[in-house]
Amino acid sequence: xxxxxxxxxxxxxxxxxxxxxxxxxxxxxxxxxxxxxxxxxxxxxxxxxxxxxxxxxxxxxxxxxxxxxxxxxxxxxxxxxxxxxxxxxxxxxxxxxxxxxxxxxxxxxxxxxxxxxxxxxxxxxxxxxxxxxxxxxxxxxxxxxxxxxxxxxxxxxxxxxxxxxxxxxxxxxxxxxxxxxxxxxxxxxxxxxxxxxxxxxxxxxxxxxxxxxxxxxxxxxxxxxxxxxxxxxxxxxxxxxxxxxxxxxxxxxxxxxxxxxxxxxxxxxxxxxxxxxxxxxxxxxxxxxxxxxxxxxxxxxxxxxxxxxxxxxxxxxxxxxxxxxxxxxxxxxxxxxxxxxxxxxxxxxxxxxxxxxxxxxxxxxxxxxxxxxxxxxxxxxxxxxxxxxxxxxxxxxxxxxxxxxxxxxxxxxxxxxxxxxxxxxxxxxxxxxxxxxxxxxxxxxxxxxxxxxxxxxxxxxxxxxxxxxxxxxxxxxxxxxxxxxxxxxxxxxxxxxxxxx
Ligand code: ZN
Numbered sequence: 263x264x265x266x267x268x269x270x271x272x273x274x275x276x277x278x279x280x281x282x283x284x285x286x287x288x289x290x291x292x293x294x295x296x297x298x299x300x301x302x303x304x305x306x307x308x309x310x311x312x313x314x315x316x317x318x319x320x321x322x323x324x325x326x327x328x329x330x331x332x333x334x335x336x337x338x339x340x341x342x343x344x345x346x347x348x349x350x351x352x353x354x355x356x357x358x359x360x361x362x363x364x365x366x367x368x369x370x371x372x373x374x375x376x377x378x379x380x381x382x383x384x385x386x387x388x389x390x391x392x393x394x395x396x397x398x399x400x401x402x403x404x405x406x407x408x409x410x411x412x413x414x415x416x417x418x419x420x421x422x423x424x425x426x427x428x429x430x431x432x433x434x435x436x437x438x439x440x441x442x443x444x445x446x447x448x449x450x451x452x453x454x455x456x457x458x459x460x461x462x463x464x465x466x467x468x469x470x471x472x473x474x475x476x477x478x479x480x481x482x483x484x485x486x487x488x489x490x491x492x493x494x495x496x497x498x499x500x501x502x503x504x505x506x507x508x509x510x511x512x513x514x515x516x517x518x519x520x521x522x523x524x525x526x527x528x529x530x531x532x533x534x535x536x537x538x539x540x541x542x543x544x545x546x547x548x549x550x551x552x553x554x555x556x557x558x559x560x561x562x563x564x565x566x567x568x569x570x571x572x573x574x575x576x577x578x579x580x581x582x583x584x585x586x587x588x589x590x591x592x593x594x595x596x597x598x599x600x601x602x603x604x605x606x607x608x609x610x611x612x613x614x615x616x617x618x619x620x621x622x623x624x625x626x627x628x629x630x631x632x633x634x635x636x637x638x639x640x641x642x643x644x645x646x647x648x649x650x651x652x653x654x655x656x657x658x659x660x661x662x663x664x665x666x667x668x669x670x671x672x673x674x675x676x677x678x679x680x681x682x683x684x685x686x687x688x689x690x691x692x693x694x695x696x697x698x699x700x701x702x703x704x705x706x707x708x709x710x711x712x713x714x715x716x717x718x719x720x721x722x723x724x725x726x727x728x729x730x731x732x733x734x735x736x737x738x739x740x741x742x743x744x745x746x747x748x749x750x751x752x753x754x755x756x757x758x759x760x761x762x763x
Contacts, residue, residue: 266329267343273326274350275544277317282502284310289500293492293510297377304373311369312362319358327351342541345729350546352425360408368401372674379672380495386662388643395671396639399632402676406633415633419677423553424684425731429630432680435687436623439746446753447616449763450604456761459600462518464588471513471521474584478522478577479529482563483716484509488536496669497524499531499560504543507535519601519612523564530563531556533716537724552732553678554744555723557685558692565615565686566693566752567715571598572708599760606654608663615686616753620653622683625668629676688736690748692723695740 284307291303317323330347337344375394382391406415409422416429472491480486494510501507509528513521534550542548550556567573571594578597582589589597604614610621628645631637637645646665651657658664670678696718697703706714722739736744757763 264333264343266326266333267346270326270330270350271346271545273317273322274346274546277314277323278544278546278548280310280314280317284314285500285502289508291373291376292494292496292498300374300377304370307373308366308370312366315357315360315362315365318354319362323350323354327354340729342539342547342729346545346547349728353546356409356422359410360405364401364404364408368405368674371397371401372672375672375674376669379666379669383662383666386660386666388661388666391666391672392639395642398671398674399639399676402674403633403635414630416630416677419633420680421677423678423681425552426733427680432626432684435744435746436619436626436680436683439619439687439750440623442750443616443619443753446750446757446763447604447606447620450616450757450761453761453763454605457599457603459603461589461592461597461600463516464518465516466518466585466588468513468515468521470584471518472511474581475511475522475525477580478568479509479525481710482526482529482533482567482712484529484532485536489532491525497528499528499535501532501535501549504536504538504540504548507532523568523601526568527560527564530560533563533719534559534724537716537720538727539725542727542729547727547729549728551726551728551730551735553681554684554688555732555735557682558688559685559719559723561685561689562693562719566689567707567712569601569615570704570707572704574598574601575708576710602756602760604757604761606656608650608656608658609667610682616757617654619683619686622679624649624653625679626683629679633676684732684744687744687746687749688732690752691736691740691745692719694748696722 287303287307287310291299295303327347327350330343331351334341334343334347339345339348371394375391375398378394379391382388402419403415406418409418411417411421412428414429420427420429420432476491488505489507489509492508492510493513495512497510497512499507499509509525509532511521511525511528531550534556538548538550550559574594574597578589578592578594582592602614604616606617607613610618610625613621624646627649628637628642632639632642643661643665646661647658650664670676696715700714700718703715703718706712723735726735730738733743736742
């Protein structure tokens, strides 16, 4: 019974094991490894990437896919079997276009570039990073040529993170909500003296911060029997299986936000991975379906829940008990406004909900031009600064807070940024649907009860793993494709209350 399907998944599980072992090494690199380990780690990751790629593009995969496809036949589109064959066939079709030697080179170059970038950012020295970035951009263009595209090279890279999404579609979605965001931010700027976030900028004991944030994400439903938390410069979540999903955190002793909201964010990612259907675990379908859907989960817990008034109505007394000297006298209204303060800032990861998508639009513009050969890496710092100032009205004081701030390009993640903005849009779109199905969700959140929302997410999003593309999933859940309407409405409601705009 389903013998060919079993043979296929057995083979795929072996490939998955190699990939997940590489994930463990990547986690180690960013949390534990001393700097001296970088060259050897680059070689190790290069070997594993090549091995996994060779296993995926092998004749064995092609044969077992064919056999399984015949056996699965007309099985339901939603079934594990039909989904496995359909999605892995696409993975295979893409993978065979890229030579294994290129895969190894890509892994090695990007692993080494990570250290170069970290050093360049620490020293505010873009020129030290420039040769690495030029090499990566050339490899990215080469990668796009291997993969093929209809319209422009960026389509190919974007499609690796968001199956089926095109550059033109991203541009349409961005153009559709950019003017309203700009107008909203301008209106808020007129009222900027209404909100202060001074209360968040005090000295907060790091271990106390850690304990409080851990209690919050445990309350959300992040299962620590299947997870753990460590410190990293650039926080991330990573999954080795649904039984081992880890998060990392960056702590600052004079600012509450990075650890607190950062942990909520990464827990949102982690709960997605912990919620994948058991039957998909250890297979290529056993992960989040796309970056934008992943970000919809992290941003929902960080912002839609974690920056909401009902949540803080419940959580503020607990935070005050942890930090009585700093926050003992703060009222809910002041605290709520502080964590929702809108102000143009240089660093994307610290941006408020209103300005965040503008940061992404800037990167999207630069990336597509770099890939299309319209912009040179050498000219990036100047272009960045000029366009940043035009968009935000403030000029980055240096490249460390400008073009060098993000890890992504050094890791070869080009075509990745749009997912962050799309994730914001989807967070509101999905949340509205969840509340439509369960109108008691906001009240539950106000009582510290989060499982109504988490169960809905498990049921409607998490369990499906990679079965559906982001577009298929979004239409299934909300009855329409991704749109910016819900997010804009969410922002307008929030800020009309806070700023009177
Ligand atoms: Zn994220």
